[in-house]
Amino acid sequence: MSKKISLADWQQQLAGSAATEHSMANQPAKTAQADLVYSTAGGRIKAEQSESLQGERYADGALRIKRETKGRGGKTVLTITGLTGTTAELTTLCTELKKKCACGGAVKDGVIEIQADKREFVAELLQQKGYKVKQAGG
Incomplete structure (x- = not known):
């Protein structure tokens, strides 16, 4: 489970990661979107959910x-x-x-x-x- 942070902290992390991105161009950048809880532009941010199977099959298949x-x-x-x-x-x-x-x-x-x-x-x-x-x- 990811840690929830405020928008100001998230923006500060994003600005800090943007400065370090230039120095680490060969390494993949960490997405700060996963830590975002609320944004004034879009409201509450929901994590993407994968489609999972629902329902239970009976033993006889009927x-x-x-x-x-x-x-x-x-x-x-x-x-x-x-x-x-x-x-x-x-x-x-x-x-x-x-x-x-x-x-x-x-x-x-x-x-x-x-x-x-x-x-x-x-x-x-x-x-x-x-x-x-x-x-x-x-």
Whole structure:
């Protein structure tokens, strides 16, 4: 984890490293951007995050489609678990399912949530895409 410093300290380090860059032209320069916490030009600086895989695959390789209503104000939501992939891949699949079902949905912690009670239809769509599907729960 990098040490957080103020903008004034960062600028001072940057000015100091610029002076030493001329004397050490053959050595790679250390980027001070990693230590920057806040800038008046852009606000809070967030570190770049790499795309990581989300979701957990089941041992049998099948996706689980589960109907849930608990904790959702009585509304029915389908959750699709067992998918692995990057956030972008899961979001793309979720968007396609939402368009086909004409409903809302989201990707949360590697789980696709579809705001409709169309389990058979969603299972059929996923099977057409080549996934092995199991219906779980009630």
